[in-house]
Amino acid sequence: MFGPMIDGERVRLVPPDEDMLPRFCGWFADPEVTRYLMLRFPPSPKMEAEWLDAIARSQTEIVWAISIDERGVIGTIGLHALDWRSRRAETGTLIGEKGEWGKGYAGEAVRLRTRYAFTELGLEKLTTRVFAENAGSRRALEKAGYRQYGLARRDEWRGGRWHDLWLAEVLRDEWLAAQSASGESV
Numbered sequence: 803m804f805g806p807m808i809d810g811e812r813v814r815l816v817p818p819d820e821d822m823l824p825r826f827c828g829w830f831a832d833p834e835v836t837r838y839l840m841l842r843f844p845p846s847p848k849m850e851a852e853w854l855d856a857i858a859r860s861q862t863e864i865v866w867a868i869s870i871d872e873r874g875v876i877g878t879i880g881l882h883a884l885d886w887r888s889r890r891a892e893t894g895t896l897i898g899e900k901g902e903w904g905k906g907y908a909g910e911a912v913r914l915r916t917r918y919a920f921t922e923l924g925l926e927k928l929t930t931r932v933f934a935e936n937a938g939s940r941r942a943l944e945k946a947g948y949r950q951y952g953l954a955r956r957d958e959w960r961g962g963r964w965h966d967l968w969l970a971e972v973l974r975d976e977w978l979a980a981q982s983a984s985g986e987s988v
């Protein structure tokens with residue numbers, strides 16, 4: 803499934819489309835962008851087109867493109883491995899435009915996705931696996947309510963050494979409590 807349009811203050815989540823695919827391919831060819839991603843080898847344009855089609859048909863994946871006024875599409879964000887019975891999903895986030903890192907866009911996109919998952923989809927839990935040294939990603943997730951539940955030690959081999967993965971989750975009740983404590987409407 804493609805995610806429906808969600809307007810934030812500075813970012814807008816929109817359904818991805820074919821015109822965005824060349825940009826996605828460019829991001830996945832850059833090792834600096836993929837350093838902390840599970841995807842290690844750039845896909846071909848044909849693979850990207852097939853991926854887009856598979857996402858559109860999927861009942862267990864929801865993907866949005868992240869768009870900002872000045873530049874258009876700068877990244878993607880999604881809910882993956884959706885389990886509708888146990889009401890949980892895994893999450894992933896990518897800001898592919900390196901010039902847009904550190905401007906708060908991932909943080910806002912993660913908060914919009916979290917709200918949508920709990921209030922629109924009625925999910926109970928979101929989980930994620932992030933390279934432990936990926937401080938920007940961890941911070942963006944923590945600000946949306948994610949908390950560490952474990953550390954998978956020596957889980958990924960990159961750049962000639964092992965890396966730990968930070969395992970984190972956010973539960974619906976805890977998110978709701980944090981929203982009301984901070985005066986945010988749900």
Ligand SMILES: CC(C)(COP(=O)(O)OP(=O)(O)OC[C@H]1O[C@@H](n2cnc3c(N)ncnc32)[C@H](O)[C@@H]1OP(=O)(O)O)[C@@H](O)C(=O)NCCC(=O)NCCS
Pocket residue numbers: 834835836837838839894895896897898902903904905906907908909910931932933936937938939941942945
């Ligand atoms: C990691 C990534 C998602 C962060 O996106 P971003 O838009 O740069 O993040 P934000 O600007 O929203 O920053 C979120 C928080 O982390 C902090 N932060 C960002 N980059 C940081 C860094 N390199 N080191 C420490 N803190 C950092 C920000 O200051 C912000 O905290 P604050 O709100 O308290 O100031 C983005 O760099 C990216 O997509 N990288 C490539 C792919 C990737 O690693 N994806 C994640 C896979 S799990």
